[in-house]
Amino acid sequence: MKQLERLPGIGPRSAERIAFHLLRTEPEDAFALADAVRDVKERLRHCTRCFNLTDTDPCGICSDPKRDASQVVVVEQPKDVLALEGTGVVRGVYHVLMGHIAPLEGVEPSDLTIEALLARVRSGTVREVVLATNPTVEGDGTALHLHSLLTPMKVQVTRLARGLAVGSQVEYATRAMLEAAILGRTAM
Amino acid sequence: MALHKDDAVVLRRLDYAETSQVLAFLGRGSGQVRLIAKGIKRGTKKAFATGIDLLERGHLVFTHTEGHGGLGTLTEWKQTEAFLGLRAKLRHLYAGQYAAEITAQLTEEGDPHPELFDGLVTLLRTLSTDTDPLVAVIRFQLVLLTAVGLLPMFDACAACQRTTSARALLHFSAEQGGLVCHDCEPSVVEKRRITAPLAVALTQRNVPTALAAEAFSLLDYAISYAMGRPSRLGPYVVGQL
Numbered sequence: 273m274k275q276l277e278r279l280p281g282i283g284p285r286s287a288e289r290i291a292f293h294l295l296r297t298e299p300e301d302a303f304a305l306a307d308a309v310r311d312v313k314e315r316l317r318h319c320t321r322c323f324n325l326t327d328t329d330p331c332g333i334c335s336d337p338k339r340d341a342s343q344v345v346v347v348e349q350p351k352d353v354l355a356l357e358g359t360g361v362v363r364g365v366y367h368v369l370m371g372h373i374a375p376l377e378g379v380e381p382s383d384l385t386i387e388a389l390l391a392r393v394r395s396g397t398v399r400e401v402v403l404a405t406n407p408t409v410e411g412d413g414t415a416l417h418l419h420s421l422l423t424p425m426k427v428q429v430t431r432l433a434r435g436l437a438v439g440s441q442v443e444y445a446t447r448a449m450l451e452a453a454i455l456g457r458t459a460m
Numbered sequence: 461m462a463l464h465k466d467d468a469v470v471l472r473r474l475d476y477a478e479t480s481q482v483l484a485f486l487g488r489g490s491g492q493v494r495l496i497a498k499g500i501k502r503g504t505k506k507a508f509a510t511g512i513d514l515l516e517r518g519h520l521v522f523t524h525t526e527g528h529g530g531l532g533t534l535t536e537w538k539q540t541e542a543f544l545g546l547r548a549k550l551r552h553l554y555a556g557q558y559a560a561e562i563t564a565q566l567t568e569e570g571d572p573h574p575e576l577f578d579g580l581v582t583l584l585r586t587l588s589t590d591t592d593p594l595v596a597v598i599r600f601q602l603v604l605l606t607a608v609g610l611l612p613m614f615d616a617c618a619a620c621q622r623t624t625s626a627r628a629l630l631h632f633s634a635e636q637g638g639l640v641c642h643d644c645e646p647s648v649v650e651k652r653r654i655t656a657p658l659a660v661a662l663t664q665r666n667v668p669t670a671l672a673a674e675a676f677s678l679l680d681y682a683i684s685y686a687m688g689r690p691s692r693l694g695p696y697v698v699g700q701l
Contacts, residue, residue: 375554375692376692409556446539446542447539447541447542
């Protein structure tokens with residue numbers, strides 16, 4: 273129970289409930305969970321090409337011949353890859369920066385996987401880099417920094433659109449959302 | 461529990477636990493305020509469902525409570541100005557973050573400075589345009605140092621207090637609190653040499669663009685001395701990183 277309590281979002285009561293659930297469950301189900309936990313630590317690592325989490329190297333996305341390797345979508349964290357893959361729209365491959373530039377928190381460009389991204393672009397196979405960092409001050413700063421490095425490399429650099437969320441209402445949108453939506457409007 | 465309201469700018473944002481954040485604001489009437497925004501990352505709270513970003517301005521509603529290390533609780537935030545223009549250029553963005561860093565470090569909770577808040581808003585508006593960020597930041601450095609009572613002495617020797625020609629004040633000492641004259645300079649250990657045109661410009665509080673980099677560096681040196689550590693964003697503002 274003490275080990276379960278160390279997990280995020282799990283308090284003493286939840287830990288107790290999970291522990292008793294494991295006691296009641298079939299042995300093979302409990303062992304499957306234990307094996308999965310072991311695999312996470314023993315087999316999961318970062319893809320040497322895109323830095324996404326993977327149990328094979330290169331990862332399934334980088335080694336998929338159906339993906340468009342000339343389009344690289346740059347994200348901050350492996351979780352962002354999951355979110356974008358969920359859309360089913362991205363046909364390219366990814367590059368995970370492992371964070372964002374945040375000088376206030378002491379995170380500098382050299383702390384990220386920027387050099388590896390530049391090496392991928394320098395290899396000459398990349399046609400477009402899609403900057404999919406978060407639309408925050410740090411995410412925008414990271415995107416601007418990457419843009420300044422990539423522009424001389426004669427590669428198309430694009431940024432995710434921003435503005436109103438699908439399903440939201442104009443009257444409840446923040447000023448920043450509305451400003452971005454108006455400035456980034458597209459022709460119909 | 462009493463609710464407090466203020467006009468504020470976000471200075472710092474740190475993740476706390478899984479879904480919460482600790483935010484530092486500069487309130488016009490409250491000074492620096494550090495608050496916990498519970499569940500903000502879950503995105504389900506109507507009061508701040510869209511998240512809160514650094515350097516945005518808004519209407520702040522909060523409570524002062526004990527617990528959470530003396531932190532108050534953010535109950536409502538309505539963004540009123542996003543200063544999106546400053547995100548178009550890297551140096552403008554770093555200049556905004558530099559202002560947030562030095563403001564958070566040099567102001568105290570419960571010590572309001574309305575003129576500093578107005579200066580910060582003016583700076584963020586200026587940085588949202590194409591104006592040279594360095595000149596705007598220097599103006600803000602002077603506003604901040606004045607507000608917190610740490611403005612260095614530029615019109616007399618900080619060591620002997622004698623008024624002399626600006627051209628005779630060619631050293632700056634953060635420890636002494638300003639420019640130092642020829643006579644006092646040898647006995648001052650902590651000092652840096654400055655040029656005669658900069659000494660004149662600082663005395664007249666009018667820094668031309670040509671001297672902006674030197675003036676920024678000097679004021680950042682004074683601010684870093686007051687903070688007890690070098691500013692993290694300073695080198696980014698002058699484009700060294």
